[in-house]
Amino acid sequence: MSNIPADLKYVTSHEWIKLEADGTLLIGITDHAQGALGDLVFVDVPKVGRVLAAHEACAVVESVKAASDVYAPIAGEVVAINEALAGAPELLNSDPYGAGWMWKMKPANAADLDALLDSAGYAKVLETA
Structure with a gap:
């Protein structure tokens, strides 16, 4: 069974969303998604300043x-990226809801x-998948 933290929001394309205190959103892929993909070897994230449409790859x-x-869960502007993923894409496997944002x-x-x-x-989505 996948880990599905209760304090996050989710989309059917297997991204999670965490509302931060300042109103920004952290985005990542779910435990289910990283498990289905297997050992990750490369990650390409959107550039800071890019304006994303909802559901845009x-x-x-x-x-x-x-x-x-990986899809944008809602529309908005990228304000930061997790630069650690460039050298350590496996963070998405080992800590998808923490260091793997x-x-x-x-x-x-x-x-x-x-x-x-x-x-x-989201758990219901996984049951029917």
Whole structure:
């Protein structure tokens, strides 16, 4: 069973979202996603300043098995990236909800978070997958 922290939001494309105290959002891939991909060997994150549309493919993770797009859960602007991933993509495997965060964004509309899945909703998505 995948680890699904209750304090995060989720989307069906297997990204997680954490609302920070300053109103920004941390984005990463879920434990389920990293497990399905296997050992990650490369990560490409969006550039700081890039404006993302909701559901836009904006990052790539590559494992020894496959490459997979990562999608923006909601619209907003990238304000920071996790530079540690360039030299240590395996952080996505070992700590997907902590040190393995991918980028931070300022949401275009914070109310868009309300439409995202909670942990129970995401668990249901995994049950039917």
